[in-house]
Amino acid sequence: MIRLKDVEMEYDNGTKAIRGISLTIEDGEFVFLVGPSGSGKSTIIKLLTGEVEPCAGRIMINGFSVSNISDRQIPLMRRTLGVIFQDFRLIEKKTVYDNLAFVMRAVGASPKQIRERIPYVLNLVGLEKKANSYPTELSGGEQQRVAIARALVNNPDTIIADEPTGNLDPERSLELMGLLVKINELGTTVVVVTHEKDLVDHFGKRVITIDSGHVINDSVGGYVGGHIHG
């Protein structure tokens, strides 16, 4: 479960990115986080992953209190999250299999666990035949599916996707979002940050709209609020 209570965040340069946000995302939910550029969406992601600390308020993620988390606990908290980025962030000199094995090793998985888990996850994202390919040999959609597989491979409680379809054409975007919905149906909480109104409307899930560091709308069904500029 993710819970933000009266969270405020101001960067060192004086930019107030978040101004008193409170919201709760229950286990197993699928949530779109939308809003124009500079609205504070990316800051929320950074707060959730522990990259930045809030100036005020409380943040709880999957049983960890991020607001006053110790350095030792940050890795443990991050193991409950799977993060997907717009630019995929795959390691180009490693094969698809090694990109996944690398993050499993990073959390202490044994070679046996790695051998068993990776084929399952690649199968889930439809890339079982690409295990030995390098990221540069794959299309954008395939690369993003590798990124999803990587986010899933350590079996996280929550997947956080930051503009996952930003570099994909509309068909691949729809396909990818369908995959995230499927993952959500298997029990993983999914938070998707996006500015693609059509996609948000298509899936009819819960939508939290952020603007100028405030939550201006939180409803189910589709995008409500001002323009989304990306």
Added chain:
Amino acid sequence: MAKHDFRYFAHEGLSNMFSHGFMSFAAIGITVACLLIMGTFTLVAVNANQLLRDLEQENEILAYVDDSYDEAQAKALQKKLQSIPNVASATFISKEEAMEEFKAQYPDEALFQDLDPEILRDRYAIKIADLRQQKQTVEQVKAVEGIAKVNAYEEIAGGFITVRNVATVVCVALIAVLFVVSVFIISNTIKLTTFDRREEIAIMRMVGATNGFIRWPFVYEGFLFGILGAAVAFLLQWGLYEAVAQGVANNDTLQLISIIPFTEMWVPVAVSFAVAGIVIGVGGSLSAIRKFLQV
């Protein structure tokens, strides 16, 4: 640490080293150069120290026995002198022996050959264990009843001490400077390889790898730089030392200098090189990776 983790760290460390071949070569080369310079200075200092110790042992003070003592009484003083803490040895020299020695020094002077030994005194040739305390020891020798006079060459003793102190300070200062330089260069070399892998490190952190897990391959890489550098430096040092020792032995004017054989010192030299290499390599890699591990 699990066995498979260690295998992974070793594999990553080794493959990092090969994938940044030129930088690795540079890092090992710098380690070799620094260890070689440090080693050379240390070995010169060790030999100089040994030489000074030999010279110190040659240095003796003479304690003259009171005229009124006969030979038996004079000999009886030996125990008292040897019981003085800083006295390494006290050798009795009778008037006759002293006269023989004197005559031997001037074999061509007919006038000296007929001298009566009675004009000389019985004496003790005393060797000092620690030259720095010579002054106090001389006072203690003077205080022994039956000793009439003491001749000591304090300026020679002081000279030995000064030379040794200067050599030690120069050596320690050079080693310290070179050590810092080596750590800095290794650190920068590993920083470059770390920079190349910053994306990997960011991903590892994002999925919840601990700092220790991220750090280990770099530590292993630094360890390899250090140990390889130490091995190469040791072999070069050996060759260099033998060449210099050979040169000194073959040189007529330098034959007074006795060089300690390398075979007598190779174990401490190898251990010191290995320890210094590992400290430089691991220290450098830890300092390089620190910046990338800040949460």
